[in-house]
Each structure stands twice: as C-alpha cells, then as structure tokens.
Amino acid sequence: MMKLLAAILAVLFALPLPAGATAPPGLPADLTSTEVSFRGEGGLELHGSVISPANARAGRPGVVLVHGAGTGTPREKLLAEAVGAARQGLSVLIYDKRSQGYSTTERSYPQLAEDALGAVATLRRQPGVDPAKVGIWGLSEGGWVAPLAATRPSSGIAFVIVVGANALSPLRQQAWAVAAGLRKAGAGGSLVGRAEPNLYRVIADGGLFPEPYHDPEPVLARVRQPVLAIWGVHDLLTPPRETPPLFADALEAGGNRRYTFRFFPQADHAAHLTPDGGVTRLPELAPGYAELVGTWVGEATSGRAPVAQVSGPAPVQAVDSFGVPPTAWWESAAMQVVALVLLLVAFGGYPVVALVRRVRRRDAGVPSVAARVISAGGLVAILGGFAYLFYVIMTGGKLAAPGPMLGDRPVLWLALQAVAVATVAATAVTVATWRRAGTRGERVRLGLLIAGGAVFVPWALYWGLLLP
Secondary structure (H helix, E strand, O other): HHHHHHHHHHHHHHHOOOOOOOOEEEEEEEEEEEEEEEEEEHHHHEEEEEEEEEEOOOOEEEEEOOOOOOOOHHHHHHHHHHHHHOOOOOOOEEEEEEEEEOOOOOOOOOHHHHEEEEEEEEHOOOEEEEEEEEEEEEEHHHHHHHHHOOOOOOOOOOOEEEOOOOOOHHHHHHHHHHHHHHHHHHOHHHHHHHHHHHHHHHHHHHOOEEEEEEEOOHHHHOOOOOOOEEEOOOOOOOOOOOHHHHHHHHHHOOOOOEEEEEEEEOOOOOEEEEEOOOOOOOOOOOOOHHHHHHHHHHHHOOOOOOOOOOOOOOOOOOOOOOOOOOOHHHHHHHHHHHHHHEEEHHHHHHHHHHHHHHHHOOOOOOOOOHHHHHHHHHHHHHHHHHEEEEEEEHHHOOOOOOEEEEEEEEEEHHHHHHHHHHHHHHHHHHHHHHOOOOOHHHHHHHHHHHHHHHHHHHHHHOOOOOOO
C-alpha cells in the first residue's frame, strides 16, 4: 500500500520513485540514479533519471539535458553526457523525449521547452541540489529549445549550455546540411543548387517541415543567464563557422556578454570524437568536454561566469549556407500539386486511352513514336525525379549517397535530365505533326499530350531537370 501511494505521489508531484527502480543500463558504479516522473506540456507524463555522484555533496549544481531531433528518444541516448557531468559533481536529469505531438512532420519548440521546464522544476526539488544552481543543456534541436525555456518568466534556470546549436532557422540549417553532404560526396550542378533547396521550400510550404522559419536570434537576445556554447570542429549538421558569430551578436544585442564559446578538435556535431571528419560518432566525448562543463558551471553559479570568451581551433565548413525563403504563390505546395495532377493526367492519359481502345478492339491508328516518348518520358521524369529527390534528402547530411557519379553529376540525375530533354524535344515534334492526326479524337489525345509538354517545360526548369 505504501509503495502504491509513493508511486501516485511521484506522478502527481514529480517525486522520486521508490528505491530499486530500474537505473539506466551501463551506469558506472561511482554514480547513483533516482527515477523520477513529471508533467510536460499539456499534462503529458514524462519519465527520467537523476544521475548524481555516489558521494554527492549538498548544495550541488544540477542540469537538465534536452535531446536533439527525434521522436521518443530514450534517455540513454544522453547517458555519456550525463555521466561526464555527474562525475564533475553535478546532478543530471535525463528523460525520455515525448512522442505524443512530435513526429517528422509535427513538433513545437515551445511545447518542448515546457517539457524541459517540468524537468527543471523536478531537478530543483531533488535532495542535495541547490535550486538556485540548476541549468539547462540542449543538443542540436535542443539548442533551439533550451534558450526558449530559459527566457520563460520564473523558469528558475541558472545557466544555459548548448552543443551543436544553430543561430539559423531549422529549414536553412537542414537544407545546408543535405547540400553539404551531397557536395562532400562530389555532387554539384542543378541537383544541389536548385532541386534540393526547392524541395525543402515546397515541403515547408506544405506543412511537412515543422518549425521551418523559427528565428533563434530574438530568443537568444532575451537570454539573461550565462551561456556556454560548444561546437565540434567537424560539425556536418550545423554550419560551425557561421553560427557562432550570429550567436554572439544575438546575445550581445540583448546585453548579455557572459558567454563562453569552445571548439573541440576531432569532434562532431555532438562534441563526440569522430575518426573521419564528422561522419562517424564515437561513444567517447571530446577530451576536456566534461571538465569544461564542470568548471564553467562552478564559475557560472558562483557569479564568476567568463565574459565573451572564445577558444579552440577554427571549425571546418567547406561551403556557406544559403537562404531558403518561403515560396511565392506560383511555386507553392498547392500549385505544385495542381501541376503534378495535370502532368500525370496529360502523360498518363495517352497510354490509358490506347489500352481502352485495344480492349474495345477499336482502331487506334498508327501510334506516334514522339507521342510515346512524351508520355513515357514525362512520367519517368516526374515520378523518377521526385523519388530520387526524396531519396537524396532522406539519405543526405554527413555522408550523402547520390549513387554513381559522372564528373560532379550523379548518373541517375543525368539520366533523368536526358529523359526530360527528350520529352521536350518530342513535344516540339508532336506540335509540328498535330494537324496531320487522322481523327478528331486523336487530335484531342495528342493535344492533351502537347499541353502536358508545355506545362512540363517550366516545371522541369523549376526542379533543375532542364538546367546544367
């Protein structure tokens, strides 16, 4: 009965669960774990672990770790970071990320910030933790969430740490990461310069890219707490050369000069060691990472946070990010759907009518080679083009896999471009022979193909299929 009451109180008041609850697997013997539950945004129950030194001193600082992108990410994903910080004398709360209301196409940074604030309130109530010395740490996407939580009135957050954070919008960051991955794989031309960014713009316009134009700079300008920002020199997901100056400018615009920026060599997006320039993430944190966190938190929570301090080797960023503005009306997701339907009807109608005529054993006349090229080529270019583009963005970033290359052009993309050119050429031939069609029905059928070919030209230009 007492155990049941303790569990109920844990849910209602975010108190620790009874001793003996399952600790995160792999926890070293010199650390202890206390299981907790708390309420996130909308009353969602979230579960976590508070990891502390076995001989933890009273009045110690604490920090809540906020995940990067991913739905339902388990707390164990941040165990290395939690262990590193706990061994520096901190109590660290890691928790399972929500999956409710969060997916590839749906998420809210304010919602995630409220979840993090529930964790902060829980950690502030833990025995031995000084509630005035509890901060927040955010990785990648968490680098947008943590500052947002810190700006909430009465958040109780004493300091902010971000790793691999961005001062760019999520859409610009993601478009850059995939384009950079393609360039790293040797790809160039219209696939990288036109098709990839346009696809992201249309996806965002269609509501399938969550929080695309979130602007982190005004949020950073409202952060009043000391800030520690860490980047790996070989960050392939955040533009590591562009972001830090924007971060500093935003903080200083709000009058906050209590920031420390640190770049770690041989480290990736999460400041873990990487043997191959950021592609592979090793389990180990960059040497000195945990010690920096421990020392800096001690300074920040005692009123001695460093002022405008930047150190470490220069980050590696091969290409600049690029603007990814919202679509104009004529290129919006709705117009893309309309164009796609028209093209599929125009190109698909030709073989469908031929099949119907054959089933009914009606004379279909002499088939036009050019018309067949328009129909087949248009369908291949449209369906194949989108299939390849979606494959590229799903596998892009870090180490893209665009397939066999010819120079700096993927062979598959070159093949699609050749099909697109053949479709346009066949349309021109069919226009010249349209009047000679044997029957009125055949002229209507070819006219629909020609109309599809006319729409196909600007469509293919927009998606880079008719560009170098």
